[in-house]
Amino acid sequence: MTRQADGSGGNKGGSGRLDDVVARARRERDERLKGYRELSLRIHPWVCGRCGRSFTRENLHLLTVHHKDHNHDNNPLDGSNWENLCIYCHDNEHARYLDHQAGAGVASGTPSDGRQDATNRPFERLKDLLKPK
Ligand SMILES: [Zn+2]
Ligand SMILES: [Zn+2]
DSSP: OOOOOOOOTTOOOSOHHHHHHHHHHHHHHHHHHHHHHHHHHHHSOSBOTTTOOBOOGGGGGGEEEEETTSOTTOOOTTOTTEEEEEHHHHHHHHHHHHHHHHHTTOOOOOOOOTTOOOSOOHHHHHHHHTOOO
């Protein structure tokens, strides 16, 4: 799997307002992430912990840092809560976690219309981005 990520990001048209929110949240998140991402990349090898894909400086932006316990505020400096994951595996990981939560009966008031099965789920990412500190 050496397909080039196209970075198309899922611009589906529609509400530009959401795009704004996402863009801003992304920037704020980037600011916040900078610290531990760099640290994690320094501690851990540039390899996805799931699929084993390795990264270089050119595509390092596709390698993200995942919090093993899903708590973004838990950042031990020894890196024990961080895992380097490529963006695909990272998305997967979070989708699974959310599915698990939903399955466990967490009341979220999300309407379960079966039409939300698209692989691209911008709102899940948004939820993650907007997570309060
Ligand atoms: Zn991966
Ligand atoms: Zn994560």
